Amino acid sequence: MVILNTVHFKISLFLFFSIIINLLPLPDIINSCRPPILLLILIYWSLAYPNKINLTYAFITGIIMDILLVTPLGFYALTHVITIYLITIYYPQIRLQSNINKMFSLLIILIPYIFMSTVLNDILEIQYNILNIIFSVIISVIIWPVLFHFLRIFRQKYV
Amino acid sequence: MLNDDLHFKESALSFWKLFFFLSISIIFLFFDKDLSLSQKIRERSNHLIQPIYKIAELPNIFFNNINQHLNTRNKLIEENKALKKKIFIQSGIIQKIPPLKEENKRLKKLLDSQDVTTSSRIQIAELINVNLSPFSNKIIINKGKDISLFEGQTVIDTFGILGQISEVNESFSIVTLITDPGHALLAVNARTNKRIVISGTGDNRFLKANYVSLNQDIRQGDILITSGLDNIFPEGYLIGEISKIGNDKDEDFLDVKVTPSSTLTSNKEVMLLW
Numbered sequence: 001m002v003i004l005n006t007v008h009f010k011i012s013l014f015l016f017f018s019i020i021i022n023l024l025p026l027p028d029i030i031n032s033c034r035p036p037i038l039l040l041i042l043i044y045w046s047l048a049y050p051n052k053i054n055l056t057y058a059f060i061t062g063i064i065m066d067i068l069l070v071t072p073l074g075f076y077a078l079t080h081v082i083t084i085y086l087i088t089i090y091y092p093q094i095r096l097q098s099n100i101n102k103m104f105s106l107l108i109i110l111i112p113y114i115f116m117s118t119v120l121n122d123i124l125e126i127q128y129n130i131l132n133i134i135f136s137v138i139i140s141v142i143i144w145p146v147l148f149h150f151l152r153i154f155r156q157k158y159v
Numbered sequence: 160m161l162n163d164d165l166h167f168k169e170s171a172l173s174f175w176k177l178f179f180f181l182s183i184s185i186i187f188l189f190f191d192k193d194l195s196l197s198q199k200i201r202e203r204s205n206h207l208i209q210p211i212y213k214i215a216e217l218p219n220i221f222f223n224n225i226n227q228h229l230n231t232r233n234k235l236i237e238e239n240k241a242l243k244k245k246i247f248i249q250s251g252i253i254q255k256i257p258p259l260k261e262e263n264k265r266l267k268k269l270l271d272s273q274d275v276t277t278s279s280r281i282q283i284a285e286l287i288n289v290n291l292s293p294f295s296n297k298i299i300i301n302k303g304k305d306i307s308l309f310e311g312q313t314v315i316d317t318f319g320i321l322g323q324i325s326e327v328n329e330s331f332s333i334v335t336l337i338t339d340p341g342h343a344l345l346a347v348n349a350r351t352n353k354r355i356v357i358s359g360t361g362d363n364r365f366l367k368a369n370y371v372s373l374n375q376d377i378r379q380g381d382i383l384i385t386s387g388l389d390n391i392f393p394e395g396y397l398i399g400e401i402s403k404i405g406n407d408k409d410e411d412f413l414d415v416k417v418t419p420s421s422t423l424t425s426n427k428e429v430m431l432l433w
Contacts, residue, residue: 023215023289028424031290055176059184066197067204068211069291070299070326070333073197074187081180088173120188126295127340127361 007052010159011045015061023068033132035140036113038065039083043109044151046084050091058084072124079116083109099145106144110137198326205303205329212299212331215289280433282306286426287331296339296359298322300429303330311391313432319397319420320344320385321429336423337398338363344391346383346398351376354386355415357398363423366399368415375413379404383417393432397421 003009018041026034038061045053062077069076086109087094094105114133121128191197201208284302291297302308304327312324314334322336335342336359343358346368353376356369371377381401387394397420405414 020211020215023212025216025219025288025290034290055173055180059180062184067200068208068289070197070295070297072188073191073200074184077184078181078188081177081184085173085177124188125340 007049007159011049011053011057014154015041015045015057019061019064019068022065032129033135033139035136035143037140039080039113040140040144040147041151042080042084043087043106044148046087047091047094048151048155050088054088055081055084075120075124078120079113082112082116086112099148102148103141103144107137107141110140113137201326202328205331208328209330212287212289216287219288282431282433283428284431285428296322296336296342296361296363296423297325298334298336298426298429299331300334301331302431303328303332305330308332308431313392313396315396315430315432316421316426316428317430318422319399320392321421321423321426323391324431334429336363337419338366338423343369344398345386345389347386348377349382349384350378351381353377354388355383357383357417364418365402366417366419368401368417369412371413371415373406373411373413377401377404377413377415 015038018038022036022038025031042053042058042061046057058080059077062075062080063073065071065076065080066073090105090109094102097105114137117133118128118130120126187196282302284300287299287301289299291299298321300314308324308327310324310327314321314323320337322334322339322342324332325335326333337344337357338359338361340359340361343356346355346357347353348355355371355377357366358369360367368377368383379401383398383401385392385394385396385398399417399419401415402418403416405416407414
C-alpha cells in the first residue's frame, strides 16, 4: 500500500492514461495536426516535480510511444528527452511566469520538438508536412492554459 | 545560496543523464532498421500491448454502438433493400466468372503459357482503430500468428489492393499500405500490358508511377493491376487508376500520379489472401 501512495506511482498511472489518450483515433483532418498531448502532460509534471519527473520518465514514455505507434525506436524518446531537459534547466523561471508568458515559454520549449520531428523525419525518410507540425504546436500552445489549470486541480486533489 | 547550489548539482547531473539517454536513443535509431529491435519488443510484449490497444479502441466502439442503437428501423430496412439489390446484381456478374475462367485456361493452353494459380483462401480481419503517428502509412489488424499470417501477405479491401503485412505478432499484425513512401510494387497497365513500378508517396490519396519514359503509351484513366511478378502480390488485383500525367520536357521521365482504388483511410474490415 505504501507504493500506491507514492507520487511516482500516481504520476506513472496518469502518464499511462495519457499514452492511451494519445492513441485514441480521431478524424483525419484533426489527426494530422493533433498536439503532442503526452509531451504536454509530461512538461506539466516535470514543472510541478522537477526532482522526481525528469529525463528517465521522458525516455521511458518515449520508448513506450515508439513501440505502440510503430515509429522507429528512439524517435519519440529523443524528442521527449530533449524537451524535458529544457524544462529541468528553466523550471525556476517558468514557474514564476504569468499564464501568457507561460504560453510563450512553451512555444520556445517546443521549438526543439519541431526541429527534431522535421530533421528525424527527413533522416528516416518519413513523409510529413511541416505546416501540420507547426499547427500542432500552435494548438498545443492554445490549449496549454486550460490543460495546465486542469492538471493543477488534479494535482492538488489527488497527488 | 543553498538552493542555488542544489539547483546547480541537479543540472550537472541532468546533463549527464541527457548525454546518456540521447546516446541510447540515437543508437536505437541507428540500429532499429537492421536489427528490428522494436519489432522484437512488440513480439515479446504482445500480451501487454494488445490490452492497451483494446482500451484505446473502447471510446470508438462505444460511440459506434450508440450510433447503431440510434439507427431507425426505416433506415435499416432501406439499407437492407439496397444491400439485397447489390448482392442480386453482383451474383449476376459472378455467374459469368466460371465460364470465363475456363475460357481463359483454354486460351492460355493454346498460347502455351503457364497457368497462374489464383489464391483460394480468404480471411477477414478487423482493423484495430488506434491513432498511429499522423504520417505513418501503416494500419494494425486484429489477426496474427493465431491464423498463421506471414510477412509479405497481401491485404485487400473490396475495391483493391491495400498493402502487405510487414510484421506479425501473436494476436495483431501491422500492415504497410501501398502509399507508404518505402513501398513499391510492380503493376501492369491493363490496356497496354506494359509494366510500371508504382511507389507510395506518403499521402494516402496518391501513388506515383516511376520511370515512365516520355514516349510510353499511357493515358489518363488507364487501369493498373498487379502483375504478380514481384512474388508478393498475386496477379490481377486492382491497384488504381492513372489520374494525372505531367509532362515536363526538362525531366527524363513522365510525372504520373495514380489514384488508389482501395479506400485507404476509412476501412473497418480487410481481407487477407493466401
